[in-house]
Amino acid sequence: MTKNYLKEIARSKKPFIIYKSEKGFNLYTNFSKKIILTNKNIQNFINNVSKNKLKKKNTDLFIGFFGYEILNNLIGVKLKKQKDINFPKGIFYKPEKIIELPNKLIYIPEKSIKFSKNFKINLNQISYSNIFNKFKKKIKSGETYQIKICTKYKNASKIDALDFFCRLTKSNIAPEAFMIKDKNYSIISCSPENLITKKGDLITTKPIAGTLKKSKKLNKIKALEFFKRNIKETKEHNMIVDMERSDLSRICRAGSVKILKKKTVEEYKDLYHYVSLIGGKLKRKVSSLDILKAMMPGGSVIGCPKISTLNLLNAQEKEGRNIYTGSFGYINFNGDMRFNIIIRSILNYQNYSEISVASGVVIDSNAKHEFNENYIKAKALMDLYR
Amino acid sequence: MIYIIDHKDSFTHNVVHQFENFDNVCCDNFNEINESKLDKANVIIFSPGPGSPKDYPYSSKIYKKFKGKKKIIGICLGFQQILYCEKGKIVQQNKIYHGYQSKVKVVSTSKLFKKNQKFTVGRYHSLKLQEPFAAKNFEITMRCDISNIAMAIENNKEKIYGFQFHPESFLTENGNLLIKKILSA
Numbered sequence: 001m002t003k004n005y006l007k008e009i010a011r012s013k014k015p016f017i018i019y020k021s022e023k024g025f026n027l028y029t030n031f032s033k034k035i036i037l038t039n040k041n042i043q044n045f046i047n048n049v050s051k052n053k054l055k056k057k058n059t060d061l062f063i064g065f066f067g068y069e070i071l072n073n074l075i076g077v078k079l080k081k082q083k084d085i086n087f088p089k090g091i092f093y094k095p096e097k098i099i100e101l102p103n104k105l106i107y108i109p110e111k112s113i114k115f116s117k118n119f120k121i122n123l124n125q126i127s128y129s130n131i132f133n134k135f136k137k138k139i140k141s142g143e144t145y146q147i148k149i150c151t152k153y154k155n156a157s158k159i160d161a162l163d164f165f166c167r168l169t170k171s172n173i174a175p176e177a178f179m180i181k182d183k184n185y186s187i188i189s190c191s192p193e194n195l196i197t198k199k200g201d202l203i204t205t206k207p208i209a210g211t212l213k214k215s216k217k218l219n220k221i222k223a224l225e226f227f228k229r230n231i232k233e234t235k236e237h238n239m240i241v242d243m244e245r246s247d248l249s250r251i252c253r254a255g256s257v258k259i260l261k262k263k264t265v266e267e268y269k270d271l272y273h274y275v276s277l278i279g280g281k282l283k284r285k286v287s288s289l290d291i292l293k294a295m296m297p298g299g300s301v302i303g304c305p306k307i308s309t310l311n312l313l314n315a316q317e318k319e320g321r322n323i324y325t326g327s328f329g330y331i332n333f334n335g336d337m338r339f340n341i342i343i344r345s346i347l348n349y350q351n352y353s354e355i356s357v358a359s360g361v362v363i364d365s366n367a368k369h370e371f372n373e374n375y376i377k378a379k380a381l382m383d384l385y386r
Numbered sequence: 387m388i389y390i391i392d393h394k395d396s397f398t399h400n401v402v403h404q405f406e407n408f409d410n411v412c413c414d415n416f417n418e419i420n421e422s423k424l425d426k427a428n429v430i431i432f433s434p435g436p437g438s439p440k441d442y443p444y445s446s447k448i449y450k451k452f453k454g455k456k457k458i459i460g461i462c463l464g465f466q467q468i469l470y471c472e473k474g475k476i477v478q479q480n481k482i483y484h485g486y487q488s489k490v491k492v493v494s495t496s497k498l499f500k501k502n503q504k505f506t507v508g509r510y511h512s513l514k515l516q517e518p519f520a521a522k523n524f525e526i527t528m529r530c531d532i533s534n535i536a537m538a539i540e541n542n543k544e545k546i547y548g549f550q551f552h553p554e555s556f557l558t559e560n561g562n563l564l565i566k567k568i569l570s571a
Contacts, residue, residue, distance in 0.1 A: 142463075142512035143436045145484040235485030238508065242397055242485075242555050249399035254406035259556060305396035308436040363482040 005099060006107040010162050015182040017063055017093065018165065019330075020175055024102040028063050028095035037066065037090030039073050045092065046289045050335035063330040064092030065180070065187070065342065068321035071297040077310045082320045087185070087349050090326070103173060105166040115157035117385050119355070119378075122152040122319060125371050131316055132367040139363050144312055146239050147303035148358040150321060151374050153382060155353045161186035164346065164384050172269035172380060176340035178328050187323060189345035190380070192268060195298040195327055196339040198291065201282040204260065205248065207300040209233075209240040210274025211359070213376050214267075223272040224265045232364050237263060237274050239362075243299045243306070244278050250294040252280030270380050288335055298341040301325040301358060323347050324356035346381055355381045389427035391416050391445055393435025393463055397510070400554035401433055401461060407562060408569050416445055424448070429457045429569070432464025434552065438513055439463065439470035446471050457545040459568060462511055465539070465548035472521035476513050481533070483509040487557045489531040490538070496527035497542050498567045504531065505564070508557025511550060542571065 009016050009029060016029040035045055049062050069079055070089040123131070128149065135147045165179040165188045174190035194206040210233040212223050227233050241259065248257045261277035282291075302325065303309035324347075329339030347354050357377040359370040388405050390413040392398040398413065405411050412423050416435075424430070430452055432445055439446065442463075449471045452458060460468040466476045486509045492499040505528070515536045519526070524546070528538035539548045547568045553561035 139484070140478055140482065140512055142438060142478075145436075145510055145512075238485035238487070238555075238557055239510070242400060242508070242510075242552070242557070245403075245556065246395075246397050246399040249403035252403075254403060257403055299396060305394065305436050307394045307396075363484060 005101075006105065006162060006166070010107065011110075013183075015093070015180075017095070017178065017180050018101070019063070019178040020173070021100070024100060025105065025169075027099040027101055028093070028097070029099075030096040031093040032096050033094035035062070035064075035092045036088050037070055037092065039070065042070060042074060042090065043289060046292060046331070047287065049331045050288045050333060052333045053335065055332045055334040055336070058098055059095050060333040061330045062092040062094055064090065065323060065326055065328040066090040066296065067323050067326040068297060071326060072310060072314070074296065075293055075307070077307060077314070079314045083318055084320045085322065085349060085352070087322050087347070091182075103169075105169055107162055107166045109160050109163045113158050113160055115159060115385050116155055119153040119155045119382055122154065125368070128371050129367040132361055132370065134316070135312065135361045136363070138312055139361070144309045145304050146236060146360050146362045147309050147312060148301055148360050149370070150317060150324065150356050150358040151371075152319060153355045153357075153378050155385065156351060157353060157385070158351050159186070159346075159348050159353060161188055161348065164188045167384055168381075174268065174344070178340070185347070185349040187328075187345060187347055189328070189342060191328070191340045191343050191345065192266065192273060193298070193300065193341040193343060194338070195341045196291065196295050196329070196337055198282070198335070198337045200336070202279065203248065203252065203282055203291070204277060204279035205244050205295065206275060206277045207240045207244050207298070208273045208275050209237040209300050209360070211373060211377070212272040214270055214272065218272070220265050220267055220272070223267075227263070227265065227274045232362060233274060236360055236362050237276070239304050240300045241276050241278065243304045247294050247299060248278060248280045251282055251286045251290055253283050256281035270376060288331060288337065291337070296327055296339075297325055298327065301341055301343060303360065321356060322354070325358070344377065344381065346384075387412060387423070387427045388429045388431060389424050390414075390431045390433055391419065391448065391464075392433045393442060393445070395433055395435040395463070397552060397554065398433040398435075400552075401431065404554040404561065404565060405431070408565065416442055419444070419448070427456065429459065432458070432460040432467045434462035434464060434510065437463070438476055439467040442467065453546065454544040458547070460548035461554070462550060462552060465550050466513060466515065468539070468546060468548050469515050469519065472524060474519045474521070475516040477516045478512060479514045479535070482512050484512070485510060485557075490528045490551060491531045492528050493526065495525035496540060498540060498571055499527065506557075506559045507537070507551035507553070508555030509551045510555075514550070545571065547571070
């Protein structure tokens, strides 16, 4: 049934979205509304979605994404003019049909598309090191404590997004994986990071800070020992935990913000991650907009403190991040929501693919190591182009 | 009521959350101060934040205006802000502490804490107080157990207190106790 359905939806050319669920995946389609977000309509959009306070049908929701720029603007951070591909700042869809899919997605493309395997990087190691050293000075003067430099890998080719997504999830089932296929663009992501899970008055966030490349000698227990012994990874993680506690404290009742899982290890295809889970109980009069403004853009992919670090980043980065470090997810009509952080993703637009990755600069990081960490993160996605 | 001046930090709301355990709290950005609330408050808190005290002249002005009239507490940058207003020199340190857990020790000058008592605390600071430092009624009351850097100040006469570390961090053990002591002082 799944097999046929994926074939059918691919053949129909209808736009659709797939998002990881607890049991497998959910496929959203038959969109009755499509809202392209701008700085003008975003606040109204967010406020109106959950105005009814009722969720009668399982399709009573809007699903889509916020790009990085619009999330900056939402909290009053302005970006100067960057090199831009004119990709929308955010798009949300109202589905009329949801189909449950199992974890194993099977889809065989009807015709194979040849694509280029060559990726161009927008920052070579020398320019990366220059930016890196600039930011280290800013850390010494206290303007930032941790900052993430973004690098982009680009490639000109048409892709079959569904085929990519199915192959990606075969080797790597990430808890926040999703794909969007619309007429003029597609997004494929194996994001591991949940930014907001809100049910009733409970909210949690699950930041990742700390990455370790897999090897034959390692297992989960050894990876945990590595993270615990490694002072640099520990400090980086501590900072993110305190920052997320603070973001939650903006919207949660006094004394309710708690670290629910402190410093655990999660295993993925090529790497291990150092993860914590933090939660709280929402204050009574908090709106959906308040929640998004407190939590977005997700701190673990920006650095700390958020505002001053965003300003430093935006002054430095010459190319728009587009979807990268934005957020994908849904808001139900009753105000419940789930959003991830868009990382480990491919944006395919106008027959160009871009894969963005970032890793953190703290006082004792090493430019070469971080540059290579970026490559490891991008590799799992670049491997799909063959 | 406690009025917290936020230097746009990503830890400030941990401070808010912590102080809410003890009293009503109002928190505004340093560049959007609500003067009438500030006037009504009985405690003013200078939050942590990026940069150095010289970047926040308006916070210095507020400090000077209310010194001796209201209880004042500074955390991290806020701690440095108080010292800077008292003619202390705030300088870069060689070793930088961000997300660092370390031990601080109470020194003999403290009236609130027991001498030689040790606390495990979370630290996020690039800058430090350059010593020697002397200001009327001010005492350095805690120091880093290893580097000896100034970690807390007390001015029990004018009710001014500060911590270089973060009592609100999850890395600090007994953070609430520290806050309770200075609030009831």
